[in-house]
Amino acid sequence: MTALLEPTTARQTVRVDLGERSYDILIGPGLVAAAGAEIARRLPGIRAMVVTDATVADLHLAALMTSLASAGIDATPLVLPAGEKTKSFERLEETVEAVIAARLERGDAVIALGGGVIGDLSGFVAGIVRRGMRFVQIPTSLLAQVDSSVGGKTGINSPQGKNLVGVFHQPALVLADTGVLDTLSRREFAAGYAEVVKYGLIDRPDFFAWLERHREAIFAGGPERAEAIAESCRAKAAVVAADEREDGARALLNLGHTFGHALEAACHYDSDRLVHGEGVAIGMALAHRFSVRLGLCNGQDAVRAERHLEAAGLPTRIDQIPGGGFPVAELMRGIGQDKKVSRGRLTFILTRGIGAAFVARDVDPAAVEAFLADELAHAAA
Amino acid sequence: MTALLEPTTARQTVRVDLGERSYDILIGPGLVAAAGAEIARRLPGIRAMVVTDATVADLHLAALMTSLASAGIDATPLVLPAGEKTKSFERLEETVEAVIAARLERGDAVIALGGGVIGDLSGFVAGIVRRGMRFVQIPTSLLAQVDSSVGGKTGINSPQGKNLVGVFHQPALVLADTGVLDTLSRREFAAGYAEVVKYGLIDRPDFFAWLERHREAIFAGGPERAEAIAESCRAKAAVVAADEREDGARALLNLGHTFGHALEAACHYDSDRLVHGEGVAIGMALAHRFSVRLGLCNGQDAVRAERHLEAAGLPTRIDQIPGGGFPVAELMRGIGQDKKVSRGRLTFILTRGIGAAFVARDVDPAAVEAFLADELAHAAA
Numbered sequence: 121m122t123a124l125l126e127p128t129t130a131r132q133t134v135r136v137d138l139g140e141r142s143y144d145i146l147i148g149p150g151l152v153a154a155a156g157a158e159i160a161r162r163l164p165g166i167r168a169m170v171v172t173d174a175t176v177a178d179l180h181l182a183a184l185m186t187s188l189a190s191a192g193i194d195a196t197p198l199v200l201p202a203g204e205k206t207k208s209f210e211r212l213e214e215t216v217e218a219v220i221a222a223r224l225e226r227g228d229a230v231i232a233l234g235g236g237v238i239g240d241l242s243g244f245v246a247g248i249v250r251r252g253m254r255f256v257q258i259p260t261s262l263l264a265q266v267d268s269s270v271g272g273k274t275g276i277n278s279p280q281g282k283n284l285v286g287v288f289h290q291p292a293l294v295l296a297d298t299g300v301l302d303t304l305s306r307r308e309f310a311a312g313y314a315e316v317v318k319y320g321l322i323d324r325p326d327f328f329a330w331l332e333r334h335r336e337a338i339f340a341g342g343p344e345r346a347e348a349i350a351e352s353c354r355a356k357a358a359v360v361a362a363d364e365r366e367d368g369a370r371a372l373l374n375l376g377h378t379f380g381h382a383l384e385a386a387c388h389y390d391s392d393r394l395v396h397g398e399g400v401a402i403g404m405a406l407a408h409r410f411s412v413r414l415g416l417c418n419g420q421d422a423v424r425a426e427r428h429l430e431a432a433g434l435p436t437r438i439d440q441i442p443g444g445g446f447p448v449a450e451l452m453r454g455i456g457q458d459k460k461v462s463r464g465r466l467t468f469i470l471t472r473g474i475g476a477a478f479v480a481r482d483v484d485p486a487a488v489e490a491f492l493a494d495e496l497a498h499a500a501a
Numbered sequence: 502m503t504a505l506l507e508p509t510t511a512r513q514t515v516r517v518d519l520g521e522r523s524y525d526i527l528i529g530p531g532l533v534a535a536a537g538a539e540i541a542r543r544l545p546g547i548r549a550m551v552v553t554d555a556t557v558a559d560l561h562l563a564a565l566m567t568s569l570a571s572a573g574i575d576a577t578p579l580v581l582p583a584g585e586k587t588k589s590f591e592r593l594e595e596t597v598e599a600v601i602a603a604r605l606e607r608g609d610a611v612i613a614l615g616g617g618v619i620g621d622l623s624g625f626v627a628g629i630v631r632r633g634m635r636f637v638q639i640p641t642s643l644l645a646q647v648d649s650s651v652g653g654k655t656g657i658n659s660p661q662g663k664n665l666v667g668v669f670h671q672p673a674l675v676l677a678d679t680g681v682l683d684t685l686s687r688r689e690f691a692a693g694y695a696e697v698v699k700y701g702l703i704d705r706p707d708f709f710a711w712l713e714r715h716r717e718a719i720f721a722g723g724p725e726r727a728e729a730i731a732e733s734c735r736a737k738a739a740v741v742a743a744d745e746r747e748d749g750a751r752a753l754l755n756l757g758h759t760f761g762h763a764l765e766a767a768c769h770y771d772s773d774r775l776v777h778g779e780g781v782a783i784g785m786a787l788a789h790r791f792s793v794r795l796g797l798c799n800g801q802d803a804v805r806a807e808r809h810l811e812a813a814g815l816p817t818r819i820d821q822i823p824g825g826g827f828p829v830a831e832l833m834r835g836i837g838q839d840k841k842v843s844r845g846r847l848t849f850i851l852t853r854g855i856g857a858a859f860v861a862r863d864v865d866p867a868a869v870e871a872f873l874a875d876e877l878a879h880a881a882a
Contacts, residue, residue, distance in 0.1 A: 209590065209593075209594045209597075213590045216590075216659070216666055217659060217660070220659050220662070220665055220666075221661065247668065248629075248656075248666050248667060248668055249665065249666060250665060250666075251654065251656065251667050251668055251669055252668070252669070273632065275629075275632065278597070278598060278601050279598070280598070280601045280602065281601070284601055284630065285597055285601075285630060285631075286629060286632050287628065287629055287632055287633070287668055288632055
């Protein structure tokens with residue numbers, strides 16, 4: 121936490137320490153424009169394919185292509201449709217064939233310019249073409265900067281569930297341009313902020329308190345924004361370094377996600393109703409209230425977590441999702457299908473208070489069901 | 502090589518040492534019938550999907566399903582069409598969705614019952630469903646037993662080339678049933694034998710000499726067959742353990758493969774004209790003759806390698822491929838597209854004699870072209 125108390129510089133570097141797969145995340149304004157120079161310096165001689173979506177292409181692709189060209193990097197752009205549907209087998213095949221057609225070799229790079237969808241798809245492509253090419257991420261959403269930047273998870277969706285198909289493939293470099301976040305809507309920014317809050321709630325109570333003091337400055341931009349992103353990346357990197365392939369402690373990063381995924385599935389992934397970060401915000405609030413109900417966490421901590429999420433404009437209750445209609449049985453099916461299920465038992469991330477989350481295995485499904493029924497009855501009342 | 506001089510037992514075990522990804526290859530007769538017990542003992546409590554092709558299913562699927570059921574393993578079969586075309590995006594998606602639909606979890610297994618096509622596809626599926634499930638291989642061709650069993654390479658073909666898409670994913674267990682090889686045609690067995698010979702030619706001159714003495718017994722069955730397979734697996738395991746992700750010494754395993762792949766491509770992968778092992782046999786003979794021409798290898802060693810391949814019923818010259826018609830320019834394109842190209846230069850495996858292969862980087866494309874032109878002119882004469 122020391123870094124949070126010191127004056128912040130314009131650009132920060134977070135090192136993700138994974139042995140021979142270690143890499144740097146650069147965080148600060150102007151990194152799209154500086155991308156060519158940063159990539160050329162670290163990965164000399166590479167050629168590249170830039171994968172992006174139509175929305176991001178309009179805003180940032182020209183600047184990136186200019187930067188790459190001026191650094192002498194031969195790069196081909198591929199513009200995919202925006203939206204979650206792009207995480208499909210069809211787009212995977214299309215992108216793989218484009219990379220092969222560009223005659224890129226193992227030492228060359230796939231560069232992802234976009235949010236989580238583009239990052240997840242492109243990373244998967246980089247992980248499987250020639251059994252693994254270099255991968256550079258330029259995340260353009262707050263969610264992607266603080267979540268997908270670290271951990272090496274890549275993948276696409278199956279008709280039967282999200283992110284059920286993919287590989288672990290670490291990037292060679294991540295460039296998190298804090299300036300591009302000004303092009304996000306407030307709702308998108310808030311959704312990413314839910315994941316920032318999550319790192320405080322997992323095991324960094326000082327960071328949570330710092331966020332309570334600096335939330336407005338983070339939303340407004342400035343050095344606090346870069347600092348919040350850097351601290352989030354450090355938090356995730358610390359967990360991932362201890363557990364690269366998600367067998368143990370890494371499960372803590374799923375705080376709020378089991379409930380959140382079930383809610384997203386019940387909304388049929390309709391982003392007009394609920395985006396991922398909002399599902400996580402409600403999921404974290406539910407995890408705290410469920411922990412209070414189980415006698416694990418005191419009520420004041422749960423309220424404090426909720427208040428901070430609400431102040432950021434995030435939902436904390438199921439009845440805040442427009443459209444309504446969440447049968448408990450459907451949510452329980454969603455919870456069971458979530459891939460964090462371990463051999464039939466329910467695994468949840470519960471908490472003993474702010475910054476004191478833990479992995480609870482063998483959670484009784486009946487207790488979860490009764491809790492959700494009460495939450496929904498409360499909403500209906 | 503000590504093992505070759507000792508009495509062989511009915512069943513051998515080769516340990517592939519890759520740290521936490523280490524696994525055993527069991528080699529011997531009767532392993533399909535014993536599969537349930539062996540899998541249940543090593544991977545207790547798993548459920549499984551058995552992926553196979555129509556040809557192999559007719560011969561061995563019932564025996565395997567019976568064995569799994571009697572060991573209490575809940576398994577679902579998936580029968581795909583036989584042939585190289587099954588290594589496609591379409592079959593990948595179909596198999597992935599079948600595994601997810603069976604609600605298999607990360608700790609469960611995909612079991613590949615078949616040759617290289619089924620093994621490569623199934624291993625890729627196991628590598629990407631839920632970002633990595635367990636994988637058990639029951640290779641039913643000699644080629645798959647001595648090649649795909651070791652190394653963790655999985656993948657599918659692209660319209661633009663073979664094996665251009667895939668992952669490294671190590672199996673949890675390999676069961677190489679030497680009895681099922683009796684169901685192969687002599688041509689299929691010989692094609693697999695080319696890869697056995699390859700291990701002798703790379704760096705095991707004593708093994709090559711042992712093969713010269715025992716070739717007939719290996720083709721007939723018996724303990725020499727299991728011993729030849731075990732020694733091949735040990736040879737490959739030694740190379741892979743030193744270089745799991747194919748950056749250096751592992752390239753030696755490509756002896757004969759750069760020429761071989763170019764010939765396969767020029768035949769449009771028509772197995773009536775040329776199967777992989779035959780391409781490798783011709784490729785190894787070409788690599789030896791090219792090495793003689795470059796003054797690296799003496800002529801007697803090249804002749805000795807050729808004679809042994811010919812005695813096994815394998816081709817050693819391009820003009821032995823039915824149909825003819827191999828323009829040098831087309832072969833050179835195939836060589837350039839081969840994924841063992843490193844940043845534009847040609848990398849070949851050349852040799853200083855029997856068991857003395859080495860990785861030659863920066864091979865002059867003009868020298869290769871002139872050599873092939875002479876080989877083809879000789880054939881036409």
